Amino acid sequence: MMPAATRFAGRWVFAVLVVAALLAWPLFVEDQFYQRVGALVMLAALSASAWNLVGGYAGQISIGHVLFFGCGAYASLLGFTWFEWAPILGAPFGIALSLLLALVVGGPTLRLKGHYFSMATIALAELARIIVTNAPVLGGAVGVSGPAMPRSVLDLSFISPLPYYYIFGTVLAVLLLFTWWMNRSRMGFYLRAIRGQERAARSLGVPAQRYKMYAYLVSAGFTSVAGSLYAAMLGFVDPDSGFGILLSVKMVIAAALGGAGTLFGPLVGAAILVPLEEITNAMFGGGGTGITYVVYGAIIVFISRFAPGGLAEILSRFQAWRARRAG
């Protein structure tokens, strides 16, 4: 058994190596396909990590988080469509709208237990999708586009995927830092207590409703940012790519696969799922889209049957097994 100090130092060395690898690998891989996949991994990790605050740490399984993603995405591109703003300038409005929606929607829905909360979030996201589809001023079923040609750097319109990779990664790093800090503070303890036993938590003085709302607000804000960045990269959003339920499901699966309620779970999950999806799509073309869903289904079954805690649980089981063997 390693002494605690060595293990601690080892952990830091490992962390530094991982961060260095994440920063440097695109410089060695020149194929833009893989660089683009890398950027999409960061984006998926960002939204899954945002979801993780509510769904993982607080244990409130939202399957309608795309509501906030769509707000961010549409705010970016509508800002351009209406006022010719650089898409990213719409992001603050997307955040503001998401926070407002989270406040209004979260008040009643966060009181619901378990599946009822999940269903309410699905309903609200679908409602948003239908409203947007039927509102010509919001682009209707066709959707809205960003600038066809970049006018300045502010448009965040790059040919290479690399800038996106680093932008998404930076926002993700901010979110993970917040999550790391939160998990060590009162808020993290309170959220995990709420996830465990809400009634018991309240009897210990945990204002459950308020803390769930805090988590929901932060989560909605970051999800909205993810949406805005996505729209800036793609330069196009329609009701399905902005408010489609599949996006919500992807956030849940990425987090659940890596380990919901763990710091790096969503990143690990995204790093597995996104390449899988992109590569099957590239291999099978349009017909591969169906295969992606089959894989998702298989992953859901696998996680819920064998490892509800995701890969993080498998890892900790392995560590426990190794520790037992080492005696």
Add this chain to the structure above:
Amino acid sequence: MPADAPLLEARDIVVAFGSFRAVDGASLTIGKGEIIGLIGPNGAGKSTFFNCLAGDRQPQSGSIHLRGHDVTRASPEEHARLGLGRSWQVPAVFDDLSVRENVMVGAFLRHPRTADAAAAAEQVIDFTGLRPIAEARSGSLGTPARKRLEIARALATEPEILLLDEALAGLTPTEVRAAIELVRRIHARGITLVIVEHVMEVILSLADRAVVFHQGKVIAQGPPREVVQDPGVIEAYLGRSLSRKARA
């Protein structure tokens, strides 16, 4: 709060499930430093009444005052802030958290900073004898440890009054003795206790005052040894014909 005001006072509490009145006009006044034993046959309404006191259920009518504050409609978290702690009949520990982290959740109520909460939790862990299992995941604990952890967690909120809902049920005689000893030490710290218990031995050896529930009402209260001799109480437990035999 005035010096002579009761710590916790419930007046004419009524809780009805449909047409069934689980608690039917029960009143109870608890002074600082008392140990109250709440007893009664199954279905007498003690647990429902207990949950009203703890703020987990709101009575249809009646009033509850905690340290002079009207808490009849207050949330459980408000009760905790005002200095009321509780345990659960079925232990409700946070399974994914370690024993230490469970206690810290309670400690955060009075110590918002993590380091302070951790320090406060350490003291409670020592006081309740949980030191050997402080690192264990609480989901892996057996019933006696869970019950002890529940008490520790509630103590970490630094309560003035602690409500224990069958905290000793399902324990072996040795464990019961250990638990009684813990309750005594808690009381010695100046914490008022309300205990719901089936094990009469516990009430007899711990409580200053036994309060007997029957059909939603308080039918007797007083020193435990006198209360268990009360014909009305015997009748409530054993039924009318048997109680006549018991008296004969």
